[in-house]
Each structure stands twice: as C-alpha cells, then as structure tokens.
Amino acid sequence: MHIKVEGLTKRFGGFEASKGVTFDIRDGRLVGFLGPSGGGKTTILRMLAGLETPDAGDIWFDGRRVNDVPPQKRGIGFVFQNYALFRHMNVFDNIAFGLQVQKRSKADIRRRVTELVELTGLAGLEKRYPHQLSGGQRQRVAFARALAPEPELLLLDEPFAAIDAKIRKELRTWLKEMIRKVGITTIFVTHDQEEAVEVADEILIVSGGRIEQQGTPIEIYRQPRTPFVAGFVGETNVLEQPAALKGFEEVGASAKAVVRPEFVEIVGTGTAHTHPHAAERGVVRNVYFRGKHWQVDIELEAGIVTTYRSAEHAPLSPGDEVWTLVHRIYTFSEGRCVVVENGMKVDPMPVYI
Structure with a gap:
C-alpha cells in the first residue's frame, strides 16, 4: 500500500500534537517513526489507523482519501504496545479472531492460522493461553493476529517496549525477515535509535508534532538536515x-x-x-x-x-x-x-x- 499524508494536524484542547505533517511512503517499505516521547509519533499512527480524526489535512491510501473511512474498512493490522491479547482465548483463537469477524469458513480459518503459526515460530503453542507464554511469544501472537485478515498496511506502536533487551534484539531480526517475506507496508513507532536503524528501510524523525527529516538510516545518520536531527541521532x-x-x-x-x-x-x-x-x-x-x-x-x-x-x-x-x-x-x-x-x-x- 502506498501511503501519502498532506498537512495532517491534530489538536487536543490547546495542545497541537501534529502540526501540518506531510510525508510519502512507498508500497512495501518498512518505516520507523523515531523521536522523543511526546513528539507526536503515536498520534500520527492512530490517525492513519482511523483511531483519531485529524482536524486538518488528508490521508491517502493507494490514491484513495480515507479520512472518513472507519478503521475496520481501511485494510489495516494494528499491534498495540501492550499486545492487547484476549486472555480467555488460546493462541489459535487469538490469531483466528479477525478471521471469525470476517465470517471466514472454518477450513479457511484453520489454513490461515496454521500458516501464520509456522511463519511466526509459534508451532506447538496453539493451545496455550497468554499467561503461559513469554513476552516474546505474546508479541509474536499479536503480530500473527494483526496479519491474519491479510491487511495491506501493518501499524506497530512501540512493538518491543515491553520485552527484555536480549529478546528484543532477536525479535528485531525476526520482524524484518517476516515483513520481507510478507511484503506488506509496515510502519512502527519507536524512541529507540538502535531499533530504528537496525529494522527500518526508512526513518521519519518526528519531534514537536513535525517531521524533521525522512530518509534511509544511513542518510539520517550521515546527512542530518536540522539541528534537532544532528543532536538526536547518534x-x-x-x-x-x-x-x-x-x-x-x-x-x-x-x-x-x-x-x-x-x-x-x-x-x-x-x-x-x-x-x-x-x-x-x-x-x-x-x-x-x-x-x-x-x-x-x-x-x-x-x-x-x-x-x-x-x-x-x-x-x-x-x-x-x-x-x-x-x-x-x-x-x-x-x-x-x-x-x-x-x-x-x-x-x-x-x-x-
């Protein structure tokens, strides 16, 4: 999915969380929104998902304006920072949830869940419940559930924040490989520079509700365009x-x-x-x-x-x-x-x- 955003603005009372944000993301790219806490990264992500309504500006998916399109019709998979798994459902049922909402056949659901269990390295854990899984395993279940309905855009809000350092590094490599296999446009939010540089094809530096710079990790590091980027990156x-x-x-x-x-x-x-x-x-x-x-x-x-x-x-x-x-x-x-x-x-x- 090709993403185009023009002049996106969002206010919460007297606070302007997003200030005329404009950017363009090509189909199939793995993009990181990097910046300090409170800089506006998650607000932009939630507007893309349809969970927040912009006060001004436009969001285009493959040339279609989606400002007024409800979240469930935007073709999006969303992975929340706290996983948001259903505690009363096992791994299989958590992954199958979105497919059941779409009223897929039982055979189709089983085929798709089995495919995702293999892709995400969860084989053998289908009958376990969230409390029986490690943090890394729960995060994989969240990824699989988001991918199950075959979205055109995957959004990840601080996907590794709740995981310990060693597992976090392993999941970064796994995520990059998985997204490459699936070939889906993916945007993730992070304040971790190492994470953004290691995982992303492209980085957008977000600060104060604005896009400071967009480019590859090498371009961002070696050719900072603003004082903020020069001081923040590296x-x-x-x-x-x-x-x-x-x-x-x-x-x-x-x-x-x-x-x-x-x-x-x-x-x-x-x-x-x-x-x-x-x-x-x-x-x-x-x-x-x-x-x-x-x-x-x-x-x-x-x-x-x-x-x-x-x-x-x-x-x-x-x-x-x-x-x-x-x-x-x-x-x-x-x-x-x-x-x-x-x-x-x-x-x-x-x-x-």
Whole structure:
C-alpha cells in the first residue's frame, strides 16, 4: 500500500500534537517513526489507523482519501504496545479472531492460522493461553493476529517496549525477515535509535508534532538536515564555541556545533601525531569501560568532546593529557546543518554521501 499524508494536524484542547505533517511512503517499505516521547509519533499512527480524526489535512491510501473511512474498512493490522491479547482465548483463537469477524469458513480459518503459526515460530503453542507464554511469544501472537485478515498496511506502536533487551534484539531480526517475506507496508513507532536503524528501510524523525527529516538510516545518520536531527541521532556533544577548536576558527563566534565520537581522535602526548598542526592538547575528564572499548570524555578549550578508544589499549585516567584531533563537526546555519572539515588537515576524512 502506498501511503501519502498532506498537512495532517491534530489538536487536543490547546495542545497541537501534529502540526501540518506531510510525508510519502512507498508500497512495501518498512518505516520507523523515531523521536522523543511526546513528539507526536503515536498520534500520527492512530490517525492513519482511523483511531483519531485529524482536524486538518488528508490521508491517502493507494490514491484513495480515507479520512472518513472507519478503521475496520481501511485494510489495516494494528499491534498495540501492550499486545492487547484476549486472555480467555488460546493462541489459535487469538490469531483466528479477525478471521471469525470476517465470517471466514472454518477450513479457511484453520489454513490461515496454521500458516501464520509456522511463519511466526509459534508451532506447538496453539493451545496455550497468554499467561503461559513469554513476552516474546505474546508479541509474536499479536503480530500473527494483526496479519491474519491479510491487511495491506501493518501499524506497530512501540512493538518491543515491553520485552527484555536480549529478546528484543532477536525479535528485531525476526520482524524484518517476516515483513520481507510478507511484503506488506509496515510502519512502527519507536524512541529507540538502535531499533530504528537496525529494522527500518526508512526513518521519519518526528519531534514537536513535525517531521524533521525522512530518509534511509544511513542518510539520517550521515546527512542530518536540522539541528534537532544532528543532536538526536547518534551520540553527540554540543559545543557552544566551536570556533575555539583548532582547525575550525573560521566557523564564527556565534555558531554552535555537534561533534560525534567517531569524529574525534586521541593519542597520548608522548606519541607523535599524524596531524600535529591540526591536533590540540586536551585533558581527560572521565573514562568509562564499555566492553569492547573505553569511552573517554576530553576537555578542550571549546568544551567537552567524547570519543572511543579500543579496550586493547591501556586505559587512560582522569587528568591525563592527550593530543586531540577533531576531524569534522556539524554546524548550525539558518536552521540547517552543515558539515565542516578541520581546515588544518592535509588529508581530510572522507565524507560519505
């Protein structure tokens, strides 16, 4: 299903949860709505589902305006954050519920449920009740129930929020593979960056009731278009005076900037640096062990920057001096983000476009 939304606005009293939202999603895409809590993601999802009525704007499914079409006639499957399974029904009956509402034949229902039980890895659990299942199994039942009536659009509201971290990672991979097999347009809401990047073909960054940016995970990460996206996606430090960084003097005194850990390189002051003219002395303020690497916070004249150092290297300690080279920064100009390279380097890092 091809989804097109134009100028979608929704108010709750004096609060505007969605502010003229416009986007386009191609058929068969797996799309993540990513943003902070309260940013408007779920409101947009519920308007697509027909559970909320927009105050302005239009929703189009395959060229058909559906603003006034009731939820049950929109061809949608919806998976709620809390699963919303029927506790008095076993797995088979939960999955079959939507088919029974459609008055399908018993043979057709059994065929479809059996097919979905195999697809979702629930074989052998058909007679169990929700309280007899793990969180991951309950979520699979919710997916299967939503897919049973063969919807053209699948909507997922924080689908992995109630599941522990290990199972959550397993379900991400499973969901992506399942959606690829089914070939259905799918939209899921999340505030988890790792989840969005790992699962989605495309991401819409939602904040303050607006779409900040739409693009592939790589485009969102490497080419942020707004200050919010640059600061929200990935790990960042915000510098109030980036012009104080060596090699970035031309940025301007009034500019602000975002620096990511992978843009920062450090070596001990007793080691020769490959770019001595572009590096500056910094002081280690904090060191955190992260398993495969150390996270190191360094204080420079421009502010605190964070980088990673392989766990194979000897750990640094607070107070140690290090040569610090900032390869690039994102600066904010007229509400947009601009990539700026260190002007004193001979061989700048590649910029991926």
